[in-house]
Amino acid sequence: MARAYSQDLRDRVIDAALAGMAARQVAAHFGVGAATAIVWVRRARETGERTARPQGQPRRSKLDPHRDFLLGLIAAKDDITLVEMQERLAAERGIRASVGTLWTFLDRCNMTVKKRPLMRPSRAGLMC
Numbered sequence: 001m002a003r004a005y006s007q008d009l010r011d012r013v014i015d016a017a018l019a020g021m022a023a024r025q026v027a028a029h030f031g032v033g034a035a036t037a038i039v040w041v042r043r044a045r046e047t048g049e050r051t052a053r054p055q056g057q058p059r060r061s062k063l064d065p066h067r068d069f070l071l072g073l074i075a076a077k078d079d080i081t082l083v084e085m086q087e088r089l090a091a092e093r094g095i096r097a098s099v100g101t102l103w104t105f106l107d108r109c110n111m112t113v114k115k116r117p118l119m120r121p122s123r124a125g126l127m128c
Helices: 007-018 023-030 034-046 064-076 082-093 099-108
Strands: none
Touching: 007 023, 007 034, 023 034, 064 082, 064 099, 082 099
């Protein structure tokens, strides 16, 4: 993926265009694309915004459409394991997801719970 232009370059292009130079001339002078300069100048004139906007899409999970189903599994059986959830998801919804994907999804829902194995009883309690 191409890198974003520096904020300094953006400011210089916008300042030159706002000072009266044509956006296409400014683009040629600073070595950026004409369309890029035109968009930067238009945004600066209309909104005053000079900074780059975030690139890409927000991160989504393939499990987002099945959120209610997964949270319903937890509500029905609060000690359900990730493997059990994985099996139910595959059997009832036809969705294959790794245990890591399930863990990440539940982490984003603030639903992480450490399942601790049962500990053997203390010997001190048996010596009555």
